[in-house]
Amino acid sequence: MNSIIEGRIFKFGDNVNSDVIIPGRYLIYIDRERLAQHAFEMLGDGFPDKLRGFEILVAGRNFGCGSAREQAATAIQGLGIKAVVACSFARTFYRNAINDGLPIVECPELYSAVQEGDEIRIDLAAGKIHRGAQEYSCPAMPDSVRKILELGGLAEYLKSQLRGVESAPVE
Amino acid sequence: MGATIAEKILAAKSGKSSVAPGEIVDAYPDLVMSHTATWRSASVMQRIGAKSLYDPDRLAIVLDHISPAKTEKYAADQQISRNFARAHGVQKFYDIDAGIAHLVLMEAGHVKPGDLIVGTDSHCTIYGSLGALGTGIGYTEVASVWITGKLWMKVPATIKIVLDGRFAGGVYAKDLMLYLIGKLGADGCSYKSVEFYGSSVPDLSVSERMTMTNLAMEMGVKCAFVPPDEKTAQYLENRLEKTAYRPVYADPDAVYEERIPVDLGELHPMVACPHEVENTKAIGVVAGTHIDQAFLGSCANAKYEDLVVAAGILKGRKIHPGVRLIVTPGSKQILLQAMNSGVLQTLIESGALVTNPGCGACAGDGGMLADGEVCLSTANRNFLGRMGSAKSQIYLSSPATLAASAIKGEIADPREFMN
Numbered sequence: 001m002n003s004i005i006e007g008r009i010f011k012f013g014d015n016v017n018s019d020v021i022i023p024g025r026y027l028i029y030i031d032r033e034r035l036a037q038h039a040f041e042m043l044g045d046g047f048p049d050k051l052r053g054f055e056i057l058v059a060g061r062n063f064g065c066g067s068a069r070e071q072a073a074t075a076i077q078g079l080g081i082k083a084v085v086a087c088s089f090a091r092t093f094y095r096n097a098i099n100d101g102l103p104i105v106e107c108p109e110l111y112s113a114v115q116e117g118d119e120i121r122i123d124l125a126a127g128k129i130h131r132g133a134q135e136y137s138c139p140a141m142p143d144s145v146r147k148i149l150e151l152g153g154l155a156e157y158l159k160s161q162l163r164g165v166e167s168a169p170v171e
Numbered sequence: 172m173g174a175t176i177a178e179k180i181l182a183a184k185s186g187k188s189s190v191a192p193g194e195i196v197d198a199y200p201d202l203v204m205s206h207t208a209t210w211r212s213a214s215v216m217q218r219i220g221a222k223s224l225y226d227p228d229r230l231a232i233v234l235d236h237i238s239p240a241k242t243e244k245y246a247a248d249q250q251i252s253r254n255f256a257r258a259h260g261v262q263k264f265y266d267i268d269a270g271i272a273h274l275v276l277m278e279a280g281h282v283k284p285g286d287l288i289v290g291t292d293s294h295c296t297i298y299g300s301l302g303a304l305g306t307g308i309g310y311t312e313v314a315s316v317w318i319t320g321k322l323w324m325k326v327p328a329t330i331k332i333v334l335d336g337r338f339a340g341g342v343y344a345k346d347l348m349l350y351l352i353g354k355l356g357a358d359g360c361s362y363k364s365v366e367f368y369g370s371s372v373p374d375l376s377v378s379e380r381m382t383m384t385n386l387a388m389e390m391g392v393k394c395a396f397v398p399p400d401e402k403t404a405q406y407l408e409n410r411l412e413k414t415a416y417r418p419v420y421a422d423p424d425a426v427y428e429e430r431i432p433v434d435l436g437e438l439h440p441m442v443a444c445p446h447e448v449e450n451t452k453a454i455g456v457v458a459g460t461h462i463d464q465a466f467l468g469s470c471a472n473a474k475y476e477d478l479v480v481a482a483g484i485l486k487g488r489k490i491h492p493g494v495r496l497i498v499t500p501g502s503k504q505i506l507l508q509a510m511n512s513g514v515l516q517t518l519i520e521s522g523a524l525v526t527n528p529g530c531g532a533c534a535g536d537g538g539m540l541a542d543g544e545v546c547l548s549t550a551n552r553n554f555l556g557r558m559g560s561a562k563s564q565i566y567l568s569s570p571a572t573l574a575a576s577a578i579k580g581e582i583a584d585p586r587e588f589m590n
Contacts, residue, residue, distance in 0.1 A: 015357045015358070015447055015449070017447075017554050019552065019554035019556065020554060020555055020556070023557075024534055024557065025535050027208075030211055030214070041561075042555045042561040043555075044561060062357055062358035062391065065357055065358065066293065066552060066554060067292075067293055068291060068292055068293040068307035068309060069309070070211075070311060070312075073309075088358060088361060090361065091361070092308070092309070095308060095309065095312060096309040096311075099311045099312050099315075100309070100311065154311050154312060154315055155215050155219050155314070155315075158219045158221070158315055159218070159219045159220060162219065162220060162221060163220075
């Protein structure tokens with residue numbers, strides 16, 4: 001995963017819960033594409049298809065609240081979304097996103113400054129978001145978390161760790 | 172400087188003498204709960220290529236959501252979970268007959284004061300009713316804890332909620348929590364630990380404490396605690412040896428981020444309106460709202476005491492002909508108790524359908540809603556489409572309000588049925 005993420009944003013409001021992101025009836029699936037077909041479908045109004053073509057979600061407070069279902073992060077990735085920027089995240093979604101390889105960034109400042117369709121550029125390592133000449137600060141991602149994201153999530157990270165142990169020279 | 176309960180438990184489980192809010196530690200949980208999601212964690216473990224568990228005795232598996240299997244896919248998933256438990260010698264395995272994981276594990280004596288417990292369910296916060304730190308994680312992370320025994324955790328700041336006064340008739344722990352969630356908001360306690368204190372707490376039953384720490388999740392908490400006392404000890408008496416646990420208490424000089432006082436005597440029955448739990452109203456505002464279905468179930472309010480409260484109102488009465496009342500006891504033990512005491516008979520005679528124990532309609536297992544239908548539920552979530560159609564509506568209340576409403580066919584004040 002690149003430390004730089006660029007793309008068009010789609011905007012959500014506050015308290016977008018994980019039941020809305022992916023309804024419980026689809027938790028029998030764990031693959032991105034299948035989950036993405038049903039992401040946000042409860043909202044009607046052309047979801048989830050209207051999200052295709054956007055690369056970044058921007059949301060208000062408490063994004064991903066409610067159920068601890070990991071598929072909320074998986075489904076968003078399946079839509080081709082490369083990052084979520086929110087004023088704040090629910091803690092279960094925050095962890096699941098990292099563990100699933102989806103970059104998330106808390107940046108309350110950005111929310112009111114951007115409109116749907118705007119292009120933004122996120123620099124995860126530097127903790128900066130740019131919209132045109134405007135710059136917004138966000139917490140830089142710790143190296144340990146970036147390592148998990150770079151490998152595509154916690155499972156891949158653990159795999160690499162275990163491989164490391166197994167291939168260590170035996171004295 | 173003194174420490175809060177969360178700080179003490181996280182310090183103990185990460186081998187440190189003390190920790191501070193904001194600090195990140197590697198903690199070793201005492202118990203890792205996985206429910207219907209178990210097969211997903213098992214498949215992650217397979218993908219990772221790990222062969223063995225850190226400690227099989229720290230795993231607990233309960234097949235509670237969508238049980239018994241509704242489709243071939245669910246059956247196949249449950250088969251993976253069963254085979255996994257057998258292959259790895261997981262003793263704390265409970266099949267589809269047991270009930271909701273949280274309640275089953277507490278009933279079985281697997282939850283001790285001072286424990287750190289993680290699981291594939293956000294309502295793991297309920298373990299704080301017995302003084303344990305419970306919090307939800309995803310299935311990949313559960314697999315990671317199975318293998319490595321640990322996970323990183325951020326030490327939360329703590330908020331103290333002080334309860335004084337006594338509930339008036341018809342007002343319960345559920346009403347207290349709906350009041351608090353409405354007042355503080357869905358992220359009012361985000362990333363925080365909550366500790367309940369005050370002169371009212373000794374009078375609150377363990378069942379009410381379970382409702383409190385369960386619903387606390389809906390204010391965004393990481394964990395919530397009722398400090399263990401006599402009631403806790405009584406609950407644990409036949410489940411655990413007294414020497415098997417050491418309660419953890421906050422120090423007198425522990426630092427709290429905020430102190431929120433509540434006078435229980437001033438509270439009224441409360442209802443959460445669609446489609447967010449924080450959208451709470453006093454009963455008077457929503458009374459008269461038509462309902463099609465009433466669901467008495469979930470880890471929030473399908474304990475034995477909850478069934479007794481509902482039965483107390485429904486005894487000798489019939490539910491409204493336009494209402495479907497679905498009762499899903501939280502666990503097999505609760506079902507048995509309700510059967511032996513006659514509570515089940517009362518509920519059935521009033522017109523209720525009693526289902527097998529488990530998560531039931533709260534997890535979309537039966538009791539789905541059609542377009543335009545309204546359900547009043549004792550569960551903890553009323554999110555858009557959670558129980559069926561995106562055009563249906565879910566309201567949340569206490570078991571007493573639910574029983575009164577089932578009789579009237581509309582949301583009703585339980586105090587009308589109490590003398």
